Amino acid sequence: MSKILVTGGAGYIGSHAVVELAQAGYEPVIVDDFSNSKESVLAGLRAILGRDVPCHHVDCGDAEALRGVFRQEGNIAGVIHFAAFKAVGESVQKPLAYFHNNVGSLLTLLQVMPEFGVENLVFSSSCTVYGNPDALPVTEATPTKPATSPYGRTKQMCEDIVHDVSGASSNKLRTILLRYFNPIGAHASAKIGELPLGTPNNLVPFITQTAAGIREKLTIFGDDYATPDGTNVRDYIHVVDLAKAHVVAVQRLLDRKAPDTVETFNVGTGHGNTVLEVVQAFEQASGQQLNYSIGPRRPGDVPAIYADATKAETVLGFKTETSLLDSLASAWKWQQTLG
Numbered sequence: 038m039s040k041i042l043v044t045g046g047a048g049y050i051g052s053h054a055v056v057e058l059a060q061a062g063y064e065p066v067i068v069d070d071f072s073n074s075k076e077s078v079l080a081g082l083r084a085i086l087g088r089d090v091p092c093h094h095v096d097c098g099d100a101e102a103l104r105g106v107f108r109q110e111g112n113i114a115g116v117i118h119f120a121a122f123k124a125v126g127e128s129v130q131k132p133l134a135y136f137h138n139n140v141g142s143l144l145t146l147l148q149v150m151p152e153f154g155v156e157n158l159v160f161s162s163s164c165t166v167y168g169n170p171d172a173l174p175v176t177e178a179t180p181t182k183p184a185t186s187p188y189g190r191t192k193q194m195c196e197d198i199v200h201d202v203s204g205a206s207s208n209k210l211r212t213i214l215l216r217y218f219n220p221i222g223a224h225a226s227a228k229i230g231e232l233p234l235g236t237p238n239n240l241v242p243f244i245t246q247t248a249a250g251i252r253e254k255l256t257i258f259g260d261d262y263a264t265p266d267g268t269n270v271r272d273y274i275h276v277v278d279l280a281k282a283h284v285v286a287v288q289r290l291l292d293r294k295a296p297d298t299v300e301t302f303n304v305g306t307g308h309g310n311t312v313l314e315v316v317q318a319f320e321q322a323s324g325q326q327l328n329y330s331i332g333p334r335r336p337g338d339v340p341a342i343y344a345d346a347t348k349a350e351t352v353l354g355f356k357t358e359t360s361l362l363d364s365l366a367s368a369w370k371w372q373q374t375l376g
């Protein structure tokens with residue numbers, strides 16, 4: 038059983054990846070500082086897996102503490118690095134915190150991994166690196182554009198860092214960069230899901246909280262874009278599908294099928310949906326009518342982006358399985374467990 042360190046493993050995507058890794062026969066070990074996650078996630082993982090997942094309460098930017106984890110665990114086959122801040126608006130308010138945390142933790146990890154002979158890395162990147170693309174869908178070869186937020190810039194910087202470090206002859210590092218589109222939904226068991234602290238920034242938790250009566254109404258950020266119904270287009274991928282992409286990426290690294298440097302994959306469904314389509318699909322999936330209105334555009338939003346998912350399918354054999362309706366049904370089921 039190969040041991041995989043999962044930084045940010047108590048977070049939204051990380052926790053779902055822990056489940057898929059464990060169910061695929063890996064031994065996930067969580068490293069999380071719980072700055073944007075809750076300890077209750079561990080109970081959810083226990084309920085799904087029937088056992089405890091080892092968890093180190095450690096900030097990845099703390100080199101000594103991270104060394105302690107590698108030392109104590111021993112024999113780590115690879116790392117999936119999820120740990121990062123991800124709120125676009127907050128990153129504009131607190132850019133330094135984002136550079137420190139997102140870039141700093143990657144630098145620390147890249148420093149510590151070779152000290153323990155660990156050469157395999159899967160890194161959480163984002164479609165935000167494409168900025169506002171000239172053509173759709175975006176392939177991995179689509180040129181990146183200047184980021185529209187410090188958050189986006191940290192993802193671009195981290196990709197650059199990984200390329201430089203993997204390319205240096207003094208380093209042995211094989212990395213798979215996964216560029217996520219918009220993850221939504223929750224595990225079918227409804228034991229784990231998205232746990233936004235405070236008011237959600239992202240669309241689907243805002244929708245489910247509105248339907249649950251926690252928020253009064255959803256504001257749709259603009260309906261005057263050049264899209265089919267005027268609202269933004271995104272590629273919404275079920276979080277369990279996204280989690281499974283990490284399992285195949287790890288397997289590819291451990292099988293030594295990946296090149297000795299960096300490989301990049303879009304992880305999306307390959308389909309775009311407008312915000313209004315998501316609202317309608319939610320109403321259908323949940324049987325709830327959603328209170329919403331149209332508001333002004335949100336600064337920094339790109340009009341439309343969705344993935345060309347061909348490379349992940351042909352190279353990784355990865356294909357999403359869950360429909361938008363089923364993804365939203367799982368998000369609603371999860372919301373209802375939160376009360």
Ligand code: UD1
Pocket residue numbers: 123124125163164165219238239240241243255256257258259269270271312335338339342
């Ligand atoms: C963005 C980034 C993504 C990043 C994520 C982290 C891009 C293209 N995407 O996703 O890389 O990982 O933030 O949070 O930069 N919306 C509303 N009302 C709301 C909330 C959202 O209308 O209350 C709309 C937005 O305008 C957008 C869509 O819903 O069109 C999705 O928004 P959100 O869930 O915040 O994700 P992105 O902004 O696409």
